[in-house]
Amino acid sequence: MLKMKAACECCNVPLSLTGQAFICSFENTFCADCAEQFRQVCPNCQGDLVLRPSRRSSPTQVAKSGFKAKLEKILP
Ligand SMILES: [Zn+2]
Numbered sequence: 001m002l003k004m005k006a007a008c009e010c011c012n013v014p015l016s017l018t019g020q021a022f023i024c025s026f027e028n029t030f031c032a033d034c035a036e037q038f039r040q041v042c043p044n045c046q047g048d049l050v051l052r053p054s055r056r057s058s059p060t061q062v063a064k065s066g067f068k069a070k071l072e073k074i075l076p
């Protein structure tokens with residue numbers, strides 16, 4: 001599961017789970033302002049910074065209502 005870091009690694013500004021944030025493949029996390037400053041390139045690994053998917057429910061909620069749970073209901 002993706003680690004949802006709560007603050008920008010550069011300027012330490014708080015990042016909400018549903019707000020805009022940018023991550024690289026190593027899960028370095030930056031706010032939109034810093035990502036723009038770095039021109040969408042991670043300063044730690046030189047990888048691409050991409051928009052982080054937002055998370056709107058907790059992992060336990062997802063486990064209960066997830067696709068797999070539905071599948072188990074349908075199958076005998
Ligand atoms: Zn920042």
Ligand SMILES: [Zn+2]
Nearest residue numbers: 024028042045
């Ligand atoms: Zn990186």
